[in-house]
Amino acid sequence: MAYSEKLIDHYENPRNIGSLDKNAEDVGTGLVGAPACGDVMKLQIKVGPDGLIEDAKFKTFGCGSAIASSSLVTEWVKGKTVDEAETIKNTDIARHLALPPVKIHCSVLAEDAIKAAIADYRAKAKKEEPKEAAE
Amino acid sequence: MDHFARLGLPAALDIETAALDRAYFALQRQWHPDRFVAKPPEERARASVEAAALNDAYRTLKDPLSRAVYFAGIKGVELPGDGKTIDDPELLMEAMEAREELHEAASVDAVEALATKARDEARKAMAGLDGLFLANDKPAIRTALLRLRYLDKFAEEARARRMNIERSKA
Numbered sequence: 275m276a277y278s279e280k281l282i283d284h285y286e287n288p289r290n291i292g293s294l295d296k297n298a299e300d301v302g303t304g305l306v307g308a309p310a311c312g313d314v315m316k317l318q319i320k321v322g323p324d325g326l327i328e329d330a331k332f333k334t335f336g337c338g339s340a341i342a343s344s345s346l347v348t349e350w351v352k353g354k355t356v357d358e359a360e361t362i363k364n365t366d367i368a369r370h371l372a373l374p375p376v377k378i379h380c381s382v383l384a385e386d387a388i389k390a391a392i393a394d395y396r397a398k399a400k401k402e403e404p405k406e407a408a409e
Numbered sequence: 410m411d412h413f414a415r416l417g418l419p420a421a422l423d424i425e426t427a428a429l430d431r432a433y434f435a436l437q438r439q440w441h442p443d444r445f446v447a448k449p450p451e452e453r454a455r456a457s458v459e460a461a462a463l464n465d466a467y468r469t470l471k472d473p474l475s476r477a478v479y480f481a482g483i484k485g486v487e488l489p490g491d492g493k494t495i496d497d498p499e500l501l502m503e504a505m506e507a508r509e510e511l512h513e514a515a516s517v518d519a520v521e522a523l524a525t526k527a528r529d530e531a532r533k534a535m536a537g538l539d540g541l542f543l544a545n546d547k548p549a550i551r552t553a554l555l556r557l558r559y560l561d562k563f564a565e566e567a568r569a570r571r572m573n574i575e576r577s578k579a
Contacts, residue, residue, distance in 0.1 A: 305498060305501045305502065305505060306494040306495070306496075306501065307494060307495050307497075307500070307501045307504060307559070308489075308494055308495075309488065309489055309495050309555045309558050309559070310489065310490055310558075311562070312504075312558060312559055312561070312562025312563075312565075314501055314504045314505050314508060314559075316505055333505070333509075335504075335505070335508040335512070335566075382494070383494055386494040
């Protein structure tokens, strides 16, 4: 099967591999898995005081397409607002990497991962608010 | 017709593998294309459909995990298919940590130790399935099967990791 240059590049030189402190208030963590293939993907964002995503990291144990999809998403979300990052669609990922049809589900996993990370970040931010109000 | 019925076996989590093999080989002879060479096209077509269904049934029932997943399906427990993600933070955390440990394991012994642990976990989870089916505890069956899938994948990755380490030493 012929894979695109962009896909191979992300697979061979993945961007932003690593972890952020999942307990930090400004970090959102998304952990998702595709049980059909046994893949597991962690994607984290760190949101700055200006509301922009200043850092993103991922760790994916899965096939090359899953690694490339998550690598691409970390690259895309940096510098975006959380709301903007939330609009990333799996179809954008699949198109950019020219994923073959049998690997489309890897881009779905990456979209779910960024959505989960954003949800986690928002849940933390919400918990923070009442505390501040009480002080 | 479900896979169990096709092979003339009672639908159950545990089956006698010798009986499965016997039933399969007998039916395989019955539907073998060689016996239909001189038959009309409809019969030939039917034989090839039957043979394919038979192979599918045998493959599914032979492996204990795929049999358990299939049996669960009959009992109304659906697992997420391709392209579906799961929301089970505990399982995902466990899977992520296990894969990280495996990734960091630098010796064959270290990989073996992790693989043994995973095999024990899988055996325990497999043994617990019977009781869950008896109690018809669908959410617990689902959780256990998903976990078994991850443990299965882990075993596969452990084999690959081991081969990598051995190759780099050679």
